[in-house]
Amino acid sequence: MNRRTLLAAALATTATASAAVSGCGSGSGRKPGELEVLYRVEKTWPHLEKTLKAAKEEYEAAHKGVTVKLTPVQGSSEDYYTKLALLNRSPGSAPDVYFHDTFQVNADVAAKKLAPLDSYLAKWPDWEEQFPKSLRQAAQGLDGKTYGVPISTDNRGLWYNKDVFKSAGLPVDWAPRTWDDILEAARTIKRKVRGVTPFCMYSAKIHGEGATMQGFEMLLYGTPGGTLFAHDKWVSQSKGITDSLKFIDTIYREDLGPKKADALNLKLADKALFEWFPEGKLGISLDGGWISGSWKPTGPHPWPEWTRTMGWVPMPTQGGEAPGAVSMSGGWVMAVSSYSKLKQKGFDFITVALNKKNAAMYSEGSGDLAVRKDVASDPAYLKSDPSIAFWTGLAKVTHYRPAYEQYPKVSAQIQEAMEAVTTGSRSPADAAKRYAQEVSRIVGADNVVSTS
Numbered sequence: 001m002n003r004r005t006l007l008a009a010a011l012a013t014t015a016t017a018s019a020a021v022s023g024c025g026s027g028s029g030r031k032p033g034e035l036e037v038l039y040r041v042e043k044t045w046p047h048l049e050k051t052l053k054a055a056k057e058e059y060e061a062a063h064k065g066v067t068v069k070l071t072p073v074q075g076s077s078e079d080y081y082t083k084l085a086l087l088n089r090s091p092g093s094a095p096d097v098y099f100h101d102t103f104q105v106n107a108d109v110a111a112k113k114l115a116p117l118d119s120y121l122a123k124w125p126d127w128e129e130q131f132p133k134s135l136r137q138a139a140q141g142l143d144g145k146t147y148g149v150p151i152s153t154d155n156r157g158l159w160y161n162k163d164v165f166k167s168a169g170l171p172v173d174w175a176p177r178t179w180d181d182i183l184e185a186a187r188t189i190k191r192k193v194r195g196v197t198p199f200c201m202y203s204a205k206i207h208g209e210g211a212t213m214q215g216f217e218m219l220l221y222g223t224p225g226g227t228l229f230a231h232d233k234w235v236s237q238s239k240g241i242t243d244s245l246k247f248i249d250t251i252y253r254e255d256l257g258p259k260k261a262d263a264l265n266l267k268l269a270d271k272a273l274f275e276w277f278p279e280g281k282l283g284i285s286l287d288g289g290w291i292s293g294s295w296k297p298t299g300p301h302p303w304p305e306w307t308r309t310m311g312w313v314p315m316p317t318q319g320g321e322a323p324g325a326v327s328m329s330g331g332w333v334m335a336v337s338s339y340s341k342l343k344q345k346g347f348d349f350i351t352v353a354l355n356k357k358n359a360a361m362y363s364e365g366s367g368d369l370a371v372r373k374d375v376a377s378d379p380a381y382l383k384s385d386p387s388i389a390f391w392t393g394l395a396k397v398t399h400y401r402p403a404y405e406q407y408p409k410v411s412a413q414i415q416e417a418m419e420a421v422t423t424g425s426r427s428p429a430d431a432a433k434r435y436a437q438e439v440s441r442i443v444g445a446d447n448v449v450s451t452s
Helices: 007-012 014-019 047-062 077-087 102-110 126-130 162-168 179-192 209-220 239-253 268-276 289-294 343-353 356-366 379-383 388-397 407-423 428-443
Strands: 035-041 068-074 097-101 149-153 156-161 197-200 233-237 282-288 310-313 325-329 331-336 398-400 448-450
Touching: 035 047, 035 077, 035 343, 047 068, 047 343, 047 356, 068 077, 077 097, 097 102, 097 343, 102 331, 102 407, 149 343, 149 356, 156 162, 156 209, 156 289, 156 325, 156 388, 162 179, 162 282, 162 310, 179 197, 179 239, 179 282, 197 268, 209 239, 209 282, 209 325, 209 407, 233 428, 239 407, 239 428, 268 282, 268 289, 282 289, 289 356, 289 388, 325 388, 331 343, 356 379, 379 388, 388 398, 407 428, 428 448
Parallel strands: 035 068, 035 097, 197 282, 233 448, 325 398
Antiparallel strands: 097 331, 149 331, 156 282, 156 310
């Protein structure tokens, strides 16, 4: 689940964010000894709230006299980031524990907003026994300390509607090997199936990190040598950056993607996943493995036919270069505020929220990949979704965002470039040039490198 998230932007949108919050109070409004847990919730994504409510009941039963105050932030990830930034401005308003996107961890570590958890983790056997090493590093700061416990991880790839493919005369066992294969399939759908959007991806600022990570970076990291960060510097110019923007330009200039009004709509994901795919009006989508969680019987938009109708394949590299496929992985953690006076209680709540029972409830409901080994190997989890093994297997070709303080600002510039190309206000070359200038301004001319 991104990004106009810097504090300046947060301050500029205070009124909007406040309106998006349901019951979101501040530390100053809590009762003495009450533990506040901040998290995101929206109508189509209820899984975390269900898990935290179960954890609250379990925790309070085992810790008499302690009350957990669950504080939901209603709305998108952007609304959540904005509200969290506002609350974290002072000790009096900061929550004790909060749901946190891994891409923001180092920015908050640099701002001294997060408490290191190493001393607590050392006394929790599950940490080393059940959490793979790669995930234990998900919330590691540049200082080597750990600032959160993973609750989810994920991978990204291509979903496609087999019925649409049949109507277009395309193989239902589709296996694209290059970007051109994707474009040709989209062109075929456009020619042969009326009323269907051939291809969908997120490419507007309003989709935040969904555009950056699920869109641009899924392209960039599939180009030869494609990366945002190399040789200890930010890559401001590269052929991969320009080629990624050219792919987006092709999608929209050839009318292979959503109409402009939909491309710039905050609810594009809802339209694509809950209307277009089930109604046979979307051919291909570049998205995350978790989306099937919404189609399950326990999800917000049950669609029993999805296991028959939908196909899923890896996103290929640009020209089929090794290893042949690409994915991006992110995830969320539960973190403890550096301002909290209840750090031990906060950490104890996290261990309850992420025990096997509650972690399984979250992963099976949300569609996110399990973070605990005992959940990942549980037959019930593996049977909960026929695509689970596929998405888990993409770990061998996955990449992670640069874990540096400047990343949120760089991400915002990626979104600017994507949207400019999507709307046609800039050519790919011009958007890439503007991106290079802005990144150099943000991180400093001495901290950028060109690999063109």
